[in-house]
Amino acid sequence: GENVGLHLPTLSVQEGDNSIINCAYSNSASDYFIWYKQESGKGPQFIIDIRSNMDKRQGQRVTVLLNKTVKHLSLQIAATQPGDSAVYFCAENTHDTDKLIFGTGTRLQVFP
Amino acid sequence: DAGVIQSPRHEVTEMGQEVTLRCKPISGHNSLFWYRQTMMRGLELLIYFNNNVPIDDSGMPEDRFSAKMPNASFSTLKIQPSEPRDSAVYFCASSTPATSNQPQHFGDGTRLSIL
Numbered sequence: 038g039e040n041v042g043l044h045l046p047t048l049s050v051q052e053g054d055n056s057i058i059n060c061a062y063s064n065s066a067s068d069y070f071i072w073y074k075q076e077s078g079k080g081p082q083f084i085i086d087i088r089s090n091m092d093k094r095q096g097q098r099v100t101v102l103l104n105k106t107v108k109h110l111s112l113q114i115a116a117t118q119p120g121d122s123a124v125y126f127c128a129e130n131t132h133d134t135d136k137l138i139f140g141t142g143t144r145l146q147v148f149p
Numbered sequence: 150d151a152g153v154i155q156s157p158r159h160e161v162t163e164m165g166q167e168v169t170l171r172c173k174p175i176s177g178h179n180s181l182f183w184y185r186q187t188m189m190r191g192l193e194l195l196i197y198f199n200n201n202v203p204i205d206d207s208g209m210p211e212d213r214f215s216a217k218m219p220n221a222s223f224s225t226l227k228i229q230p231s232e233p234r235d236s237a238v239y240f241c242a243s244s245t246p247a248t249s250n251q252p253q254h255f256g257d258g259t260r261l262s263i264l
Contacts, residue, residue, distance in 0.1 A: 069250045080153075080240050080255030081192075088250055126192070135180050135199065135246065137253060139192045 045124065047144040056114040058143045060127030065108060067129035071137070072101060072112045076123045084112070084125075114145075122147045151175070153256035155241050161262045167229040170259045173222055174243030182253060183216055183226050184240040192240075198224065199246070231263045 050056045062070070068089040073081035087094045087101045087110075094101050100113040110127050124144050128137040154173040162168060174181045182197040196206040201218045209216070213232070218224040228235055238260050242253040 071252050073255075078257070080242075080257045083252045083254060086250070086252055130250075132250065135182075135197055135244070136194060136205065141191055 045142055045144050047146060049146045049148060050117050052117060052119060052147055052149050054117055056112075056117045056121070056145060056147075058112045058114075058125050058145065060110040060112075060140045060143075062108050062110060062127065062129045062138075062140070064129060064131065064138065065105075066131050067138075068132055069130040070101070070103060070110050071128045071130070072099075072110075073126045073128060073139075074121075074123045075126065075142070081126060117145075117147050119147050119149070121145060153241055153243050153254055155239075155256035155259050157259055158257065159260045159262075161264065162231060163264050164232055165230045166263075167227065168231045168235075168261060168263075170226040170239050170241075170261070172224045172226070172241030172256060174224070174241070175254055176222070178243035178245055178254075179221065180244045180246060180253075181218060181224050182242040182244075183224070184242065184255075185237045186240060186258070187237045195226070231261075233263045236261055236263050 071086045072084040074084050075081045085096045085099050085101050087103050092103050098115045102111045124142045126142045127140040130137050156171045179200050183195040186192045195208040196216045198218045216226045238258045240255050240258045242255045244253040245251045
């Protein structure tokens with residue numbers, strides 16, 4: 038991907054540890070949220086989503102938490118693996134538009 | 150299942166030349182999006198279509214950029230004439246309508262370099 042610049046926040050974790058990636062969203066009317074993973078040379082890949090009527094959703098090794106009060110979204114990755122190394126983006130959407138608003142991304146680096 | 154297919158994967162051309170990027174959305178998806186990604190500006194939405202009709206082209210940078218969707222299975226993004234500042238990775242994504250709260254699925258992009 039192209040979001041590899043100096044301004045991208047980076048999270049470094051040891052293999053096997055849990056990772057938490059955070060995202061602050063801007064629109065209080067947003068009612069649908071998505072996490073994407075982007076590996077180098079590839080397009081953003083859908084990981085997990087959550088609707089605003091929920092505050093937690095779990096997938097395989099991943100959990101998304103939504104706090105609408107403070108407009109905060111987080112992605113938790115359990116037992117982080119080297120293959121999890123990538124840039125992670127949050128995205129928000131309202132039901133009356135097809136447009137997604139993407140965050141700037143966080144780079145996750147997993148070291149042995 | 151086939152995902153979103155983009156071609157070419159890489160394009161290198163001289164400034165002033167016409168560039169055409171192609172996208173085949175996932176079958177059954179009726180929304181199609183074109184994005185541009187750069188280090189400086191991140192991921193930007195250029196234009197999107199619903200049922201082959203352009204809905205919002207406010208992200209298209211200049212008149213040099215145009216996009217078409219002649220049918221449900223094909224879209225093009227054209228730059229004419231191209232300039233070095235157009236160098237970026239261009240992504241196509243598709244989805245079912247937003248009212249159903251479904252995610253957009255992305256292709257692997259076209260890396261465009263204008264010399």
